[in-house]
Amino acid sequence: MRWEKDPILHVEHLKMRFGGLVAVNDLSFKVGRGDITALIGPNGAGKTTVFNCITGFYKPSEGMLTLRHKAGDRAGSDDGSFLLERLPGHRISQDARVARTFQNIRLFSGMTVLENLLVAQHNTLMQASGFTIAGLFGLPSFRAAEREAVDKARHWLEKINLIERADDPAGDLPYGDQRRLEIARAMCTDPVLLCLDEPAAGLNPRESQELNNLLLSVRNDHNTAVLLIEHDMSVVMQISDHVIVLDYGTKIADGTPEEIRNDQRVIAAYLGVDDDEVEEVEAEVRA
């Protein structure tokens, strides 16, 4: 259980209230360093709310979210740990290095694919441009940094097969490409944890397979932990190392895909209680 030994993210007693509605209630879990962790659960279980708390879009009502960088990493605080619930939104990406994608894709649709990837490297480039002043006079150090940024963008574009479309507006890409581009854009911020909100939604089987390979490469080649919300069981079961199941804002199961697959309670709660349906879905899950 890597997530118990070396968690990158530790969520403790997370609670999120909207007026009278408790969307997430006393939720605790750990995300392992170098794992692909899937957060699953029926619609309205509070998955996206958890994401929004982790990435700073909501301030949790209660609870603690600790992110730990590896010792010796470019760490921000003394022991390399960040309390995400206390960081201002943009610091979560800039310092704690948590990146995310959105359920309804949020690309800069009027900007080109390349520009999208450069905006993601804003903070690095901003420093290189001497907070604009050096950049205004076109100092060589800034030019070098920009070249590096373009190279990094090119690397990702080759990886997601979009190099040919680098100069096209992001809004013109087909849906599947937009999803991959959004992941590449998040990766350009050099995250230690990548949070993906339903990355496979709306993809066809071939694209879904490509996505699996991309995510595996993110984990293996870039040492980035992945936390994803997903409904597509083929993605969840094939690539995740760890699955957490939510229902009504609380955790009902937590373990390896094997364990989750065989957890009757999960199947019942997650998929409804009708016996016939359970069998049907069990078959699908096993397949």
Next chain:
Amino acid sequence: MEVFAQQLINGLTLGSIYGLIAIGYTMVFGIIGMVNFAHGDVFMVSAFIAMIFFLLLTTWLGIASIALALLLVLVLAMLMTALWGWTLERLAYRPLRGSFRLAPMISAIGVAIFLANFVQVSQGARNKAVPPIVTDVIVLFERNGYAVALSYKQIIIMSVTAVLLTAFWFVVTRTSLGRAQRACEQDRKMAALLGIDVDRTISLTFVLGAALAAVAGTMFFLYYGVVGFTDGFIPGVKAFTAAVLGGIGSLPGAVLGGLIIGLVETFWSAYFSIEYKDVAAFSILAIVLIFMPSGILGRPEVEKV
């Protein structure tokens, strides 16, 4: 105490005029999410219309009963201003619906400039004054030589406002038009799919807003007896402040906001400085928007991620 009571009466009168204009802002914002910059100038046009009709009825047609004349003026001004509201929506806003967000705003600013200058060109730049129309006053009480008075004008203004607001409230809460309006507010596309004529509903919203502005315009004319082509902008901004203060999109909020703005303005002028009374209104606007953007009765907006 006496001054306070007098200012309270004056403030409520002014406030009911602002409230009537504010409803036009709040309704249009609610249904198409646009600040109708020209609404203040529609109000100004309606004051001119009321003035001309009043002169027409009293001097040309020789109607001797002021009450009858005022009633006719009110009805005619509402009708004519409603036509203005309809035409403006049709020509300047409808073609831009669903387009670029800034376009309707620029168009509305254009309409505002057009209306003010149309009135200037067609009626002349000088303020138009008529002799006081209703001059009777009821002295409520008198102390230390200071009489607290409630004029007939103020009674007319407040009661007409109350009656028409009640009628208006009935329209938007109890009729199918009101239902259609609320449906369009929630989701215009879905409303269209359910067979609501969205264009017609929006048109009627503008028509209603303009008619209420005409009530305000008539009352303004009655109260001050002077109208000028620049009288649209400042009352417009104040009424918009009222709409925001009450919570934009909320009809009771608009009236409440109007009354508050009216009171603040009169008390500010009486106790602090009359020069800075417009600064006070603008400051309230800025402060409310910054610290309380959903106003008193509005619903807070939740950011969707």
Next chain:
Amino acid sequence: MTSIPTFPARPAGTNQPAPPPLLLHALRESALAALVMLGLSIPILLFRTDQSAGQQLMLTPRIGLVATMCAIIFAVRFVVCLYVARRQSQRAARQAAGVSAPQSKLAHYVVSVGVPLFLGIAVTYPLISSMLAGGLNGARYWIDLGILILTYVMLGWGLNIVVGLAGLLDLGYVAFYAVGAYTYALLSTTYGLSFWICLPLAGVLAAFWGILLGFPVLRLRGDYLAIVTLAFGEIIRLVLINWVELTNGGAGISSIPRATFFGVPFERGENGFAAMFGLQFSAMHRIVFLYYLILVLALITNAVTMRLRRLPVGRAWEALREDEIACRSLGINTRNTKLTAFSIGAGFGGLAGAFFAVRQGFVSPESFNFLESAIILSVVVLGGMGSQFGVAIAAVVMVGGPEMLRHLAFTKAIFGPEFDPNEYRLLIFGLAMVVMMVWRPRGLISHRNPSIALKERKAISGSLVKEGHG
């Protein structure tokens, strides 16, 4: 939402009643329009109110005027009807032929030819106008007009950073213009500082005010931001009117020192500009100098903006306009990014303000009213948000266009000697704003040029570019 289906939905192309013949349709529409015009004319056009000698308001009926207006509206509507029908049939024919409109190519062509042309005209303008007017003195009016237009070009470019790039709707931009103008007016009249010291100071001070005003309001979105900035603009104007001790109130500040040629005054006499360069003294030297001064200021604004667009901060502005939430998720400090746009835009407004003060020699609060903000904003939006060239064209059209009314002397022949077309300047201006928006809601040049390219730069269609929410 133009594409909202009305219920019950009619399958396209079937069961539709045959459309009435075009002419009949056009006639009916025109009659309707004329009828509405008649309604609108009652009573505001039909009767003119005039103060009589006894201070009594008198009504004068103007039946002829109303009839003329109705006829004009009838004719206009008729022509529009026919034009729209013709364009629709053309479009249908083009679609049937499978040809798409070559619009973006054309726009690209216009820009690539138009920019050098425009720049060339701008640089040689005083020469051209004095040749056409037969002498420098005769060209005074035209060069003044050029200065006016260039001032708006600069203001438009400054505001374009805020509205066009960062997508922040600012309706109080004129406040920063006022800050710049009063900075120079006050510093020069009370401390005798020279224009060349005050100019950068005005820019810095206006930028500082931009930060000060922007700080509390920049988290507001869309129309709310517009209204708050409008309120700030008006507050500043009202304070300028009422703070008499400092600003001399509504009377304004006069006898502001004139611009010098970097210290050399434009005067008759030994130390003057003319004597120094061995020229015949002419009052026009100063005017021409002012022309080139504003041209240089405007071009600096443009150069800085173009440069910033290619820097991370500029890209962040545009990203902010596209999607603020995504920006936050990428670690961009949205508040600071907005503040930089707001204050840089304000700074350029301040520079333009200082120029305004030195050119007029007089400032008063009335020069900085809401109408001014509206004109600048309409120049930006009409130009096509984010397009520098479009803004320049829009400034020429919106500021230069109404000026042309002064030269329509022939209208006096038609409408009588009392007719002054200049009175209609703002009326037509307002009307033009509406018509332009209906005609081109995204402005004259709506496509966006990418800030960087891997292989080739392709223009991005305006329909993909967002307009910002804050």
